[in-house]
Amino acid sequence: MSGVQLKFVRKTYPNGAEAIRGVDMDIKSGEMIVFVGPSGCGKSTLLRMVAGLESISGGDISIGDRVINDVSPSERDVAMVFQNYALYPHMSVRGNMSYGLKNRKLDKAEIEKRVNEAAKMLKIDQFLDRQPNQLSGGQRQRVAMGRAIVRNPQVFLFDEPLSNLDAKLRVQMRIEIKRLQRRMNVTSIYVTHDQTEAMTLADRLAVINDGLVEQMGAPMELYSNPKTLFVASFIGAPQINLIPVTFDGKTLNNGSLKLAGFKDLPENTDLVLGVRPDVMTQTTKGQLDMRVDLVEQHGGENLVYGALQGAVNDEGEELEICLKGDKALLPDLDAALRLSFDPATAFVFRKNTGERLL
Amino acid sequence: MKRVQYEHSPIPYLFVAPQIIIIVIFFLWPAAQAVYQSFLLEDAFGLSSQFVWFRNYSDTILSGAWLQAAWFTMIFSFLVTFLSLGLALLLAVKANEVIQGASTYKTLLMWAYAIAPPVAGLMGNLMFNPLIGDLYGFMNAVGFDFDHKLDPVDAGFVVVLISVWKQVSVNFIFFLSGLQGIPKSVQEAALMDCKSSFRRFWTITFPLLAPTTFFLMVINITYAFFETFGIIDTTTQGAPGGATTTLVFKVFQDGFRGADIGGSSAQSVVLMLLVLALTVIQFRFIEKKVHY
Numbered sequence: 055m056s057g058v059q060l061k062f063v064r065k066t067y068p069n070g071a072e073a074i075r076g077v078d079m080d081i082k083s084g085e086m087i088v089f090v091g092p093s094g095c096g097k098s099t100l101l102r103m104v105a106g107l108e109s110i111s112g113g114d115i116s117i118g119d120r121v122i123n124d125v126s127p128s129e130r131d132v133a134m135v136f137q138n139y140a141l142y143p144h145m146s147v148r149g150n151m152s153y154g155l156k157n158r159k160l161d162k163a164e165i166e167k168r169v170n171e172a173a174k175m176l177k178i179d180q181f182l183d184r185q186p187n188q189l190s191g192g193q194r195q196r197v198a199m200g201r202a203i204v205r206n207p208q209v210f211l212f213d214e215p216l217s218n219l220d221a222k223l224r225v226q227m228r229i230e231i232k233r234l235q236r237r238m239n240v241t242s243i244y245v246t247h248d249q250t251e252a253m254t255l256a257d258r259l260a261v262i263n264d265g266l267v268e269q270m271g272a273p274m275e276l277y278s279n280p281k282t283l284f285v286a287s288f289i290g291a292p293q294i295n296l297i298p299v300t301f302d303g304k305t306l307n308n309g310s311l312k313l314a315g316f317k318d319l320p321e322n323t324d325l326v327l328g329v330r331p332d333v334m335t336q337t338t339k340g341q342l343d344m345r346v347d348l349v350e351q352h353g354g355e356n357l358v359y360g361a362l363q364g365a366v367n368d369e370g371e372e373l374e375i376c377l378k379g380d381k382a383l384l385p386d387l388d389a390a391l392r393l394s395f396d397p398a399t400a401f402v403f404r405k406n407t408g409e410r411l412l
Numbered sequence: 413m414k415r416v417q418y419e420h421s422p423i424p425y426l427f428v429a430p431q432i433i434i435i436v437i438f439f440l441w442p443a444a445q446a447v448y449q450s451f452l453l454e455d456a457f458g459l460s461s462q463f464v465w466f467r468n469y470s471d472t473i474l475s476g477a478w479l480q481a482a483w484f485t486m487i488f489s490f491l492v493t494f495l496s497l498g499l500a501l502l503l504a505v506k507a508n509e510v511i512q513g514a515s516t517y518k519t520l521l522m523w524a525y526a527i528a529p530p531v532a533g534l535m536g537n538l539m540f541n542p543l544i545g546d547l548y549g550f551m552n553a554v555g556f557d558f559d560h561k562l563d564p565v566d567a568g569f570v571v572v573l574i575s576v577w578k579q580v581s582v583n584f585i586f587f588l589s590g591l592q593g594i595p596k597s598v599q600e601a602a603l604m605d606c607k608s609s610f611r612r613f614w615t616i617t618f619p620l621l622a623p624t625t626f627f628l629m630v631i632n633i634t635y636a637f638f639e640t641f642g643i644i645d646t647t648t649q650g651a652p653g654g655a656t657t658t659l660v661f662k663v664f665q666d667g668f669r670g671a672d673i674g675g676s677s678a679q680s681v682v683l684m685l686l687v688l689a690l691t692v693i694q695f696r697f698i699e700k701k702v703h704y
Binding site for chain 1: 595597598600601602603604605606607608611615616619620622
């Protein structure tokens, strides 16, 4: 087993577009890293550069101690699971799984053994002689994983492997992938835009934005201690409430809204206050007033959406906020709720740079 | 289980009627005529005819000229099909890898598609003209004792070359679209599974192109059998000594030049049966190996 090191990795396309603008990362052996970010942020490109499907414009990628910049994809000792499975349609499940091994000139008995083991592990052993088009989406995904497992690689690469599955199967496969990765203890890089997937799978999470790693760390670290406005807004579902404010030396202000309990902030600068939906509680004495316009019942918990009173967003319109409560929290529509939160649990960001101040 | 039944209406038949009428007038009727004529012996002016049973057939199949034409047609069709498919596949694979100026390459390679076989034949005829033909001069300049007017192999070379050149562009278009229909991620998965690009081509790309290849093979054999008539008629006209006479050209020669309507009808019936048998073989045995 070995880790993966990225040293100031860059990707520039011939037309001058910069997809990756200098990424440094040290992935330890056996670790599961998730790249998460909005579409077009470069997360897939970065993964494909590790796989060898995209060339590297600058910097070094190494697996173990070996720099692999100019090593062909088949010799990097990595295996990849693709979003749309990418199974060979003209080969049986067995053929799909053994193809890479045959090309590596393994002997027949060894191939047979590895394929059978992987198939048993993934519960696809009864499908080994079927063609891919005779399998369901979930089964195809398993075959794709089996094809990666039999290779016994140093690194697994997952490129949004679950996005073609339905919601229920996705949760199930997510758990299975995590379990499998734990059991095999293989260094893995997993790309997704789904933040729930990211939070639940990752040992460490890299939030990527515009070709750069905004922050990297354990999922809960990123959730409770985001370095930037982008990370705060990307991690966490439902999304963090963001309220544009300014500081006058005593309070954070937006329209008639005045919030005390903050200090050491620059004055006359546009700031953004971030309050997670789950740190607010409904009380009679609070700092925020909300007019309820929607309640989402999720079973165990309820999400209450409404307009923050007295404040406006950047466009001068009503500012929508969200409150997370238990299933007993079921206010009427248009009811007025008073909410309180501990200023110590809130974040304050500088608006133009996104840098966290508090 | 109860099946859904829709009310029948005559309108669908009306819609397919033009097609059916065309097939009846231009295919079934002449075919029936040919079968009828093949049993008759007619004088050169068409004034009298007599029923001769299978004599036209036995005359045809037993004649050395017909056997020679049949043999040449087999070799010719195999060469034209194999070479034009192989060449087109090679060009399509290479053109598919080109990134800069790709559309220019593709357009240039498709260009010959617009040329009718007789025109291709005329162009070839000029290029192989012993007095002004560049290719004729070239072949002799590089040391071949090239004379397609006298040497059967040289004549065969000329018609195969022109027929292949004419057909490559059609095959190229189909192969290129077939290649572009192979999912990119499958190719990438293969890239990670197999280092050798040669092996990757034969184990992944080529099997996935099989439906295209099979379709083109059927089309190309038909082309070589029938459509190359125009090329042969404008170049060698079957010469020297019938060495480049295909079965179709012989039907034309015996019927329209030789005025032997009965004999040429018998030949065309045999030809029809041959092509039918060939098509059945293709679908029975080769299509089984095709993965759609």
